[in-house]
Amino acid sequence: MNYGRLTQARVHEHDGRLREAEELYASLLRQHADQPDVWIEAAQVAGALGEDDTAMRRLRHADSLTPFQSARWLAAAARQHMHAGRAASAGLCWWKLAHREPADARAWAGLLVCALAARKGWLALRVRMTLNDGVDSAEARRLIAEQWRHMAGGALLDAIRNKQVESKAPAEVDRTPLRSLLASAAQTLERHADKHPRRADTHYHLSTCRDALGETIGAIEAIDAALTINPNYLAAQRLADRLAQPEDLALAA
Amino acid sequence: MPTIDKKATPADATTSVREDDVKGRRCDAHRPGDDTTGGMVGEKSSARLARLARWCVQGRLACAELELHQWLCEPACPTAARVLLASLLARRDADHDAQAVLTALDEQGAFDDVHALRLRLTFALMQDDNDAVAHWTQQLADTTDLGDAQDAAAWLQAVHWDDEQVAPPEAPGQDVVEQLADELRRQPGVIPSLVHAQRVDTDGDAAVLLRVAIEATVDEYIDDRPLLQRCWALAELALLADDPAAARQWALRGLEIDPYHATLALVVAQVEDDLTEGPSAQQVLARANEANPTYPDVEAALIRRQFAEGQLAEARWRLSTWQQRHPDHPSLPKPDAGQDDIQEAAA
Numbered sequence: 001m002n003y004g005r006l007t008q009a010r011v012h013e014h015d016g017r018l019r020e021a022e023e024l025y026a027s028l029l030r031q032h033a034d035q036p037d038v039w040i041e042a043a044q045v046a047g048a049l050g051e052d053d054t055a056m057r058r059l060r061h062a063d064s065l066t067p068f069q070s071a072r073w074l075a076a077a078a079r080q081h082m083h084a085g086r087a088a089s090a091g092l093c094w095w096k097l098a099h100r101e102p103a104d105a106r107a108w109a110g111l112l113v114c115a116l117a118a119r120k121g122w123l124a125l126r127v128r129m130t131l132n133d134g135v136d137s138a139e140a141r142r143l144i145a146e147q148w149r150h151m152a153g154g155a156l157l158d159a160i161r162n163k164q165v166e167s168k169a170p171a172e173v174d175r176t177p178l179r180s181l182l183a184s185a186a187q188t189l190e191r192h193a194d195k196h197p198r199r200a201d202t203h204y205h206l207s208t209c210r211d212a213l214g215e216t217i218g219a220i221e222a223i224d225a226a227l228t229i230n231p232n233y234l235a236a237q238r239l240a241d242r243l244a245q246p247e248d249l250a251l252a253a
Numbered sequence: 254m255p256t257i258d259k260k261a262t263p264a265d266a267t268t269s270v271r272e273d274d275v276k277g278r279r280c281d282a283h284r285p286g287d288d289t290t291g292g293m294v295g296e297k298s299s300a301r302l303a304r305l306a307r308w309c310v311q312g313r314l315a316c317a318e319l320e321l322h323q324w325l326c327e328p329a330c331p332t333a334a335r336v337l338l339a340s341l342l343a344r345r346d347a348d349h350d351a352q353a354v355l356t357a358l359d360e361q362g363a364f365d366d367v368h369a370l371r372l373r374l375t376f377a378l379m380q381d382d383n384d385a386v387a388h389w390t391q392q393l394a395d396t397t398d399l400g401d402a403q404d405a406a407a408w409l410q411a412v413h414w415d416d417e418q419v420a421p422p423e424a425p426g427q428d429v430v431e432q433l434a435d436e437l438r439r440q441p442g443v444i445p446s447l448v449h450a451q452r453v454d455t456d457g458d459a460a461v462l463l464r465v466a467i468e469a470t471v472d473e474y475i476d477d478r479p480l481l482q483r484c485w486a487l488a489e490l491a492l493l494a495d496d497p498a499a500a501r502q503w504a505l506r507g508l509e510i511d512p513y514h515a516t517l518a519l520v521v522a523q524v525e526d527d528l529t530e531g532p533s534a535q536q537v538l539a540r541a542n543e544a545n546p547t548y549p550d551v552e553a554a555l556i557r558r559q560f561a562e563g564q565l566a567e568a569r570w571r572l573s574t575w576q577q578r579h580p581d582h583p584s585l586p587k588p589d590a591g592q593d594d595i596q597e598a599a600a
Binding site: 049050085112142146153160161163177178181189191205208 | 372381466
C-alpha cells in the first residue's frame with residue numbers, strides 16, 4: 001500500500017480539494033484494486049463531487065471484495081443514498097447497521113431520518129422510541145439533526161424530481177386556499193400523467209388546473225394531449241375551444 | 254491548486270459566489286449550448302430547477318452550486334432553489350453560509366416552506382439553541398402549506414419528546430374555509446378536477462378542507478346542475494375519507510336529481526345498502542345501466558354487486574354477455590375463468 005499517496009489523498013479530501021483527492025484515489029485504485037477501504041474512501045470523494053454513478057460503482061466494487069458488508073461500507077452507502085435522495089435505500093443500509101450494532105445511535109438516527117424522508121411516519125415513531133432508550137433526548141436530537149443535514153438536500157432533490165415543489169419566486173406565489181389546492185392538484189396530475197400517459201381524463205383535469213392557475217401554455221399542452229388520445233372527449237373539446245380564444249374575446253363571451 | 258473554471262464565475266463580482274465555496278471542484282460549466290450562469294435561454298424555472306437537480310448527482314455539483322448562487326441574485330429565484338443551495342452548503346458543513354441563504358429567504362416573506370423550516374430547525378437543534386428550536390418548531394407546526402402539514406407533523410413527533418409541548422397543527426380555520434368556498438363559487442369548474450386529483454393521490458388535510466368548503470356552498474343552489482356536481486364531489490370526498498354513510502347520503506341526494514347518473518351510481522356501488530335511506534345499490538346500478546348502455550363500468554359494478562350478494566346465476570349470465578360486448582375491458586375475468594377467478598373479481 002502506498003501510504004504516502006493515501007495520506008495525501010486524505011489531506012486533500014479533508015481540505016476540500018476534491019479534484020486533487022479524486023485524481024490520487026483514481027491512481028490508488030489502479031494500484032490497490034483489492035483494498036475495500038480505499039474503494040469506500042474513493043466512493044466518498046466521488047459522492048462529494050456529485051458523481052453518484054461513480055460513487056455507487058465504487059461502493060459495489062468494495063462490497064464485492066468482502067464476504068459481508070462492513071459497518072463502514074453500510075454507513076458510506078447510506079450517506080451516498082441520502083445525498084442522492086434515495087431515502088428508502090439509505091434507510092435499508094442504516095437498518096442493517098442498526099441491527100448489527102444495536103448500540104450505534106447514529107445508525108438509528110439515520111434510519112429515523114430516512115423514514116421521515118420516505119414519509120413513513122409510523123416507522124419514524126418506532127425508531128425514535130428505540131433511539132430514546134439508548135441516548136438522552138438532547139443527544140438523540142443532535143444525532144437526528146446531524147443526519148438530516150445529509151438528507152435535506154437529497155429530500156429536496158427527490159421532491160424536485162417528482163415535481164413536488166413550487167418553482168416560483170416567493171413574491172409570485174399567491175397563496176389563496178384555492179391556488180394552493182390547484183397547485184398541489186396540478187403536481188399530482190402531472191405525476192399521474194407521466195406514469196399513465198394514455199389517460200385522457202388526467203390530461204384534461206391537468207389542463208383545467210393549469211388554466212385556473214393562469215398557466216395558459218401548459219393548459220393548452222395538456223388539453224392537446226387529451227384530445228390526441230381521445231378526439232371525441234366533449235369536455236376537452238370545449239376547454240380547448242375556450243383556450244384557443246384570445247382572452248378579450250373569451251371575456252366578452 | 255484548485256481547478257476552477259474562471260469563466261463559470263459570474264461576471265458580477267457583487268454576487269455571493271465565492272471560489273472558496275467550490276474549491277477543488279472543477280466546474281466544466283461551459284459546455285456547448287449551455288448558459289450555465291444565467292440559465293439557458295427561454296428555460297422555465299421548473300426546467301432549470303430540474304436540470305440543476307440532475308447536475309447535483311451527475312458529477313456537476315460544483316456547477317450546480319455556482320449557478321444556484323447566481324440565481325439567488327435574481328428576484329424570480331424560486332424558494333426551492335434557495336433551499337437547495339442552503340441544503341448543499343449544510344451538507345458540507347458550511348452552516349454559516351447556509352443560514353445566510355435561509356435568512357435571505359425569510360426576508361422575502363417565504364416563511365412556510367417546509368424544507369426550509371426543517372433545515373432551520375436542524376441548525377437550531379445542532380446548536381442546542383432552545384429558543385430557536387421552540388420558534389422553528391412552532392413555525393413548522395403552523396405550516397399552512399396544505400400538502401406538507403402531515404409530513405411536518407411526523408417530523409415534529411420525531412424530534413420532540415413527551416416533556417415538551419408543541420401546539421398541534423390547527424384544523425382549517427373558518428376563515429380559510431369561507432375564503433375557499435367563496436373562490437369555488439366564482440370558479441366552480443375546477444371542483445371536478447380537484448376531486449379527481451384527490452382520487453389519484455389523497456392528501457388528507459386538503460381533502461378535508463375541500464369537503465368542508467363545498468359543503469358550505471351546497472345549499473345555495475336551486476339549479477339542478479351545479480347541485481348535482483357538488484353532490485358527486487362530496488360523495489367522492491366522503492369515500493376518500495372512509496365515511497361511507499356520508500358518501501351514500503350525498504350520492505342518493507344527487508340521484509334524486511338525476512336517477513340515471515352513472516358516476517353517482519358507481520359511488521353507491523362502493524357502499525353498503527341502507528334501505529331506510531333509499532334504493533339498493535343493485536336497483537340504482539340497474540337503472541343507470543339501462544340509461545347508459547355504452548358505459549361498461551356501470552354494468553361491471555352491477556355484476557360485481559350481484560356476485561357479492563350471492564346472485565351467481567344472474568351475475569354469470571350478465572358477465573357472459575358483457576364480455577361479448579367489451580372483450581378488451583380489463584376489469585373482469587374471462588367467461589371461462591375458474592370459480593376462484595370470478596370470486597376474486599367479485600371481491
